[in-house]
Amino acid sequence: xxxxxxxxxxxxxxxxxxxxxxxxxxxxxxxxxxxxxxxxxxxxxxxxxxxxxxxxxxxxxxxxxxxxxxxxxxxxxxxxxxxxxxxxxxxxxxxxxxxxxxxxxxxxxxxxxxxxxxxxxxxxxxxxxxxxxxxxxxxxxxxxxxxxxxxxxxxxxxxxxxxxxxxxxxxxxxxxxxxxxxxxxxxxxxxxxxxxxxxxxxxxxxxxxxxxxxxxxxxxxxxxxxxxxxxxxxxxxxxxxxxxxxxxxxxxxxxxxxxxxxxxxxxxxxxxxxxxxxxxxxxxxxxxxxxxxxxxxxxxxxxxxxxxxxxxxxxxxxxxxxxxxxxxxxxxxxxxxxxxxxxxxxxxxxxxxxxxxxxxxxxxxxxxxxxxxxxxxxxxxxxxxxx
Numbered sequence: 001x002x003x004x005x006x007x008x009x010x011x012x013x014x015x016x017x018x019x020x021x022x023x024x025x026x027x028x029x030x031x032x033x034x035x036x037x038x039x040x041x042x043x044x045x046x047x048x049x050x051x052x053x054x055x056x057x058x059x060x061x062x063x064x065x066x067x068x069x070x071x072x073x074x075x076x077x078x079x080x081x082x083x084x085x086x087x088x089x090x091x092x093x094x095x096x097x098x099x100x101x102x103x104x105x106x107x108x109x110x111x112x113x114x115x116x117x118x119x120x121x122x123x124x125x126x127x128x129x130x131x132x133x134x135x136x137x138x139x140x141x142x143x144x145x146x147x148x149x150x151x152x153x154x155x156x157x158x159x160x161x162x163x164x165x166x167x168x169x170x171x172x173x174x175x176x177x178x179x180x181x182x183x184x185x186x187x188x189x190x191x192x193x194x195x196x197x198x199x200x201x202x203x204x205x206x207x208x209x210x211x212x213x214x215x216x217x218x219x220x221x222x223x224x225x226x227x228x229x230x231x232x233x234x235x236x237x238x239x240x241x242x243x244x245x246x247x248x249x250x251x252x253x254x255x256x257x258x259x260x261x262x263x264x265x266x267x268x269x270x271x272x273x274x275x276x277x278x279x280x281x282x283x284x285x286x287x288x289x290x291x292x293x294x295x296x297x298x299x300x301x302x303x304x305x306x307x308x309x310x311x312x313x314x315x316x317x318x319x320x321x322x323x324x325x326x327x328x329x330x331x332x333x334x335x336x337x338x339x340x341x342x343x344x345x346x347x348x349x350x351x352x353x354x355x356x357x358x359x360x361x362x363x364x365x366x367x368x369x370x371x372x373x374x375x376x377x378x379x380x381x382x383x384x385x386x387x
Contacts, residue, residue, distance in 0.1 A: 175223075
């Protein structure tokens, strides 16, 4: 069975390349995300080698949070928010110029003027919050709760980035947990069970109304305590989180055999639980782990979902239409992502054990990340770029 979020675009004659490329928002934002995924990690690699004068936290934190992950999921949200709510699609004239401004803000924040670049990106995000709000309001769907939560968290991310531009403290950890991780979880909670039960025909879990507010609260509190290193409360909130999200994953019951394009998504959810287990162990024993749990969340959970969602969205919106299935390359990409997670985790384990080999594994994980997105581009670039 195939699953799609496609709006059913048909090929149009006599279109220029630019007209085809900008006709679907995911094409613009996904392309930018792939570009920054390679560029940012290359700059990170140079920084690790001591061959870059750029501020590491700016390049690695701001660059990945917004240049890669927010770019990618924003392209996805522009596509699915109207579908979630039964409203009209978001027109080209509402997202193309905003896409340009967003990329200018990323580049400016990385290389020219960090505060002004961050302000530009945050204002662009607020603009999309307004667009999403209008689509939610005009939609005919009776169930808008998911969209309201997602849009509210997106607004929180914009506000936190604006605050980050005004203060001297780097808020990338808080932004990651309170905005990025929360947004990705809410999207996954909406999409993956729907895909899964459409295939299996098994009656889905009727999630209690408290699941979303408790989830959002736990992510935000985790971000606050991790950002400001409030150890005692971080121990408590990470323990509560591992119990709560373990319960949610258990009740979702998503682990029967399904096609690979769906299994990629369901398997990715397990990394969320492992991330909180790791965070609790790190905080309980007060380990200097070189952000092990942070990278389990970022690589295991978010990047795995990025590969899974990204691949299926590109196929689902391809012109002409393509079958939505995971071929050998896509399966390899997912396995390769898990190798990157393990490699980065080993770097932290070696750091904890005070082995000098940890730096070699950091270099290796950075190199593998770059290869991951080069291979993904080799497989999906032609479809994405409309060549």
